[in-house]
Amino acid sequence: MAHRTQFQLLASRRFLPFFITQFLGAFNDNVYKNALIVMIAFRLVESEANALINIAAGLFILPFFLFSASAGQLADKFDKSRLIRLIKLGEIVIGSLGIGALYSGSNLLCLAVLFLLGVQSAFFGPVKYAILPQSLKRSELVGGNALVEMGTFVGILAGTIVGGLLAGLTGQGEHGLFYLSLIIMGAAIFGYSASRWIPQSPAPSPNLHINPNPITQTNKILRTTAKTPSIFYAIIGISWFWLLGAAYLTQIPSFTNNVLGGDESLVTLLLCAFTVGIALGSMLCERLSNGHIELGLVPLGAAGLTIAGIALSSAGGSFQELQEPTLSAFFNSNGALTILTCIVLLGIFGGLYIVPLYAMMQDRSPREIRAQIISVNNILNALFMVVSALLGILFLNILGATIPQFFLVIALMNAAVAIFVFTKVPEFAMRLLIWMLSHTMYRVKHQGLEQIPAEGPALIVCNHVSYVDALLLAGAVRRPIRFIMYKPIYEIPVLHFIFRTGRAIPICSKSRDPAGYDQAFKDIEQGLQDGDLLCIFPEGQLTKDGEMQPFKAGIEKILARTPVPVIPMALRGLWGSFFSHKGGHAFTTLPKRFWSKVSVVAGAPIEAPEAKVEALHDEVLELRGELK
CATH class of the missing domain: 3.40.1130.10 (Glycerol-3-phosphate (1)-acyltransferase)
Incomplete structure (x- = not known):
């Protein structure tokens, strides 16, 4: 029998070991990445630190362009549960190398390990989403994706916080590095242990010939995907969400410091608010769609993202900078609740937007090339996140816009992209009218x-x-x-x-x-x-x-x-x-x-x-x- 709520999936062997595995993977990546960024920032002068931090971000995302196409083919050719175990074993090896690099104090070695973590993530991505339609019933697909999205964002946030805190302790002696090493290895080992309980997931295309050329393979799958507009524009919609999310999350530290006048504790609060919103929105999806893949929620989510983004821009633009950078001063100021509410709503509407799109892509992709289609989605996600960074540089550094003005621009761009996608695939608007x-x-x-x-x-x-x-x-x-x-x-x-x-x-x-x-x-x-x-x-x-x-x-x-x-x-x-x-x-x-x-x-x-x-x-x- 199908699960009546997504939370019952957490009691199922078909889902729980996979959920733990992917959560710990997202957590561990961000522990190491954020710890490295914080240590670079404090070890070097500002100009050198900024350059290395940007290089670190680029090195982590580069493998998605280089290896996603091959990863998708491997996920279609071999048993996905076996691939996950091999990838998690690789994480243990990379974690050991990372600890050695951290103790060596060599930024070059640390960056090399970060690149390897990016490679591991690139190979895990297609398996992560392609295994769900094989493990879950169609009626469970929305609930499963909702839990995965919630787990991913919570893992990212927890890893970012833990990595930053432990990196801060490294300047106070060896205990900080010891605890950081313990967390990295513990998460890798527990992740591998959980992966051993994932049920077998037979290969849909065991006779597939692997094309190692990422350019020709990506082009081939893109052409195949474009023949089904609903899948192609679902990928465009998913990639746009990652651009939007990256734009907001990247600017939250600067928004907190330069616009609100807050400190690191306020940054953490705003990140938590966004993550709570994503979790709520993802969980709402199954309830609002009764477990079905309800595409009518996508336009609802897109409209909410635009409205919440415009409201956040307005609230941020009129906010009086804090005299004291404390949480109590923030909560006692006019507009604080509005800003928090807007960020939570961004997360909620983001969850309503992204979960049905992922479920739709998985459900409608041909079984024999599903992982390859997801690999193309991951490549476009990475590309759109690079574009997000470029948009930030263009508007904030070249055109001299304020961060609230930048939030307004991307909110309006979201409306334009949504109209474009819904025009190309009118099924979204049709389903919204039916749902309403x-x-x-x-x-x-x-x-x-x-x-x-x-x-x-x-x-x-x-x-x-x-x-x-x-x-x-x-x-x-x-x-x-x-x-x-x-x-x-x-x-x-x-x-x-x-x-x-x-x-x-x-x-x-x-x-x-x-x-x-x-x-x-x-x-x-x-x-x-x-x-x-x-x-x-x-x-x-x-x-x-x-x-x-x-x-x-x-x-x-x-x-x-x-x-x-x-x-x-x-x-x-x-x-x-x-x-x-x-x-x-x-x-x-x-x-x-x-x-x-x-x-x-x-x-x-x-x-x-x-x-x-x-x-x-x-x-x-x-x-x-x-x-x-």
Whole structure:
């Protein structure tokens, strides 16, 4: 049985060992990286320190460009659990080298170890996300990704804090280095121990030929990915989030010092606020989507990121610099709560934005090249983070913008990127409208939807009560549905955008439009031959009295040309809603019902030879029952 909440995954061997492994990996990387940066900053004069810190950041991210393509191929070719164990053994070796480098006091050796940690992370990335669809059920994918994102950000924050604190102790004798070494080796060893409990994850492409050239391999997978716009633009959306996150997190120390007038404790507080927000947003995803991959949350998250970013810019720009750099002085100042709230909201909306995108990429990527697609995603993530740093240099150092002004710029850029992506993949906006409808006007319950085939051609027949019947069915059934609908309804403003996006097939009577009628049947036949799931409302029009009308004979014509299974479905509780014809025409009065109960019920599939008009009508009527 699927887990009812993501937290139950933490009690499962399918997930817990992997979760611990990836959390400790993120933690350890950041312990070493931040400790090294802090020690460099205190060992050298400012000009040399700044140069080495920038080199350190570049050396950690460089391996993602060099090795991600190969890492993706290895993850598709070999058992992922075995690869994870080998990668974690490598972390133990690298940790030992890192300790030696720290004790030697050689910045060059420390930087070399940091590069090796980047290599290890580059090889772990594709395995990390490609193993989830193999280990988890589809209904658990959102919850699993939510926990991984939460664990990653908490690990990054904890590692950053611990690394910085222990590095500060190194100037007070050998005890600081000893404790730092203990943490690094302990996390590496515990991470490897946890990885040994990860269940086997068989290779989807054991005969894959490895192409070691990162340029040609990346280009090849990019071209393959671009053939599926939803996956390609999901990757663009994910990469943009990492650019946005890097822009905010990189500037928080300077924002704290130069704008707020706070000290290191305030930096830690703001980083914690962002991490708590990411954790809350990630956890909210499963609850708001009922465990399904709900793409409607992505536009919601994007809008929230822009609004919270603009609010943070405004609050920061009007903040009076603290007279004392203490937390108590910050909390007693005007605007402190607003700034904290904005940063938490950035994290919450970031979680709502990123989790469905990762789940969508994993779910829709072809199984045999899933890890390679994720490797390309990691390369673009790294590229976008480099662009984030360049944007910071451009606006803050060259154009002379303030940090609040920079926050405003990237918030507005986020809106532009979101509009671009949602224009290229209108499914995001369509799903948002469906999600809003099913969470404001109605409380939608489902029954028997597991009887709808997961793949292959099929035809749904359903009663027709309101103008939003198609939206509610599309929201309930997670497999994409192509609707065969009355042309005047298809052409209703706003709804037309949704129906066109979903590749609906408009139809009207043969007497009114003979050419359109014939074309509709050709499109229906082609869709079923292509393996699509189609839905028709055989009554041909909305009910005027709440009762089901006789079914038209067109459905038998469809099945005669292309015999496929028929799934009877019924909508309950829509009669009398704002979108139905009860009491006159729909839309003529203000809505009187909000959050009313509606049910979507599916019956057992019926083979084409038995799917006669009268029998289908009686089956749908029985599913509907007395609740119109």
